[in-house]
Amino acid sequence: MDYEVCRYCGQSVMIENDPNDKRSNGEQAVMNCECEEATNYKERLARIRKAKKDIKRIFTDETDKVIEFLSKAVEMCIDSEFESIAAELDWKTKAKISCKSDGNIKIERTDTVKSNAEI
Numbered sequence: 494m495d496y497e498v499c500r501y502c503g504q505s506v507m508i509e510n511d512p513n514d515k516r517s518n519g520e521q522a523v524m525n526c527e528c529e530e531a532t533n534y535k536e537r538l539a540r541i542r543k544a545k546k547d548i549k550r551i552f553t554d555e556t557d558k559v560i561e562f563l564s565k566a567v568e569m570c571i572d573s574e575f576e577s578i579a580a581e582l583d584w585k586t587k588a589k590i591s592c593k594s595d596g597n598i599k600i601e602r603t604d605t606v607k608s609n610a611e612i
């Protein structure tokens with residue numbers, strides 16, 4: 494056991510000296526702090542983690558790079574950097590990430606099946 498200061502409220506918070514924990518002491522202190530800003534920070538991380546899981550599930554056939562890009566897009570949406578972004582992943586698959594008015598983030602996938610002929 495050790496103590497580390499929360500970077501948001503300045504309180505000393507107990508942290509475990511776990512050598513397997515790759516997070517910095519400061520990060521661990523925030524994760525163990527109950528102040529409002531630390532709570533917001535934890536909620537943001539949890540949303541991003543959940544969004545990444547959803548993206549992997551929804552875009553299961555896409556490459557790691559695409560998953561990474563879409564995950565970053567969700568992160569930026571959560572941080573209100575933009576309202577929405579749409580990407581054409583290939584000729585049939587479109588991805589859209591948008592921030593809804595209730596604050597939720599919507600992750601959409603559209604697959605177009607087209608048949609046509611030119612004579």
Ligand SMILES: [Zn+2]
Pocket residue numbers: 499500501502503504523526527528529531
């Ligand atoms: Zn705090």
